[in-house]
Amino acid sequence: MKLVQLNKRHFSLALACAAMLTATATATAAQAQTALDDVLKSKVLKVAVQTDSAPYGFVGTDLKPIGLDIDMANYIGKKLGVAVELVPVVSASRIPALQTRKADLVIATLGKNPDREKVIDFASAYSPFFQAVFGPKNIPVKSFADLAGKSVGVTRGAMEDQELGKVAPAGVDTKRFEDNNATIAAFVSGQVQFVALGASVAGNMMTKNPQLSSEYKLLLKESPNFIGVAKGEDKLKAKVNDIVAEAKKTGELDALAKKWLGRPAGDLPI
Secondary structure, three states: OHHHHHHHHHHHHHHHHHHHHHHHHHHHHHHHOOHHHHHHHHOEEEEEEOOEEOOOEEEOOOOOEEOHHHHHHHHHHHHHOOEEEEEEOOHHHHHHHHHOOOOOEEEEEEOOOHHHHOOEEEEEEEEOOEEEEEEEOOOOOOOHHHHOOOEEEEEOOOHHHHHHHHHOOOOOEEEEEOOHHHHHHHHHOOOOOEEEEEHHHHHHHHHHOHHHOEEEEEEEEEOOEEEEEEOOOHHHHHHHHHHHHHHHHHOHHHHHHHHHHOOOOOOOOO
16 A cells, blocks of 8 residues: 555656656747847847958958858848847857857858757858869869869868869879968969969958959869857747848849859858
């Protein structure tokens, strides 16, 4: 009899604990879904951006942030009908900015990978990030075969070095340098005719050296940028996805990419 009473007591306690866990989970889920409502209520969208990653995000001559990421943040804010508050971050503080609610979105050359997906959510990709070959506009290059007999500067051991090695035809004079600064210096000084760089590094180089009249030539590797959203904020993520999908349809994403990267955004993943 006592055993039956004890089992009943344990069963009651188990039910109570289950109810508490369910209530806690429900409350947490409800709390996690407040970001979009909070943004629309406050009329302010806080967006984490980088200011040291030209042409995606950097400081202009008026000391204000500019770049593709900033334009994208403002585009989303406009579509939501709210003001945009830019929250400057560095690479290491992008995800913490979401986790601590200092930012509603991260638009800062953020790539998607399994480890990051464990701690934050991702809205659709909004811009390409890539490694590519860049060179003078007056030297036509339509394929990697056109690089035969020409010199290409690359940073030793970088992803661009690895990818170029996979596609460069025989006859390419590949010159390797110890860091990006040395690679860029070689191109600027005319030691090499072309250069293989990441998009942000190349964008910064072209911005600082307009006299080179250089441009994007050939794609080496694509790794698009996604918009980061706090974990569980499905309503905000869905709204941002709708806005990005509209921007794809209207050509706004292609226009932004052409403006800052010299090439269309192309077929970005969702």
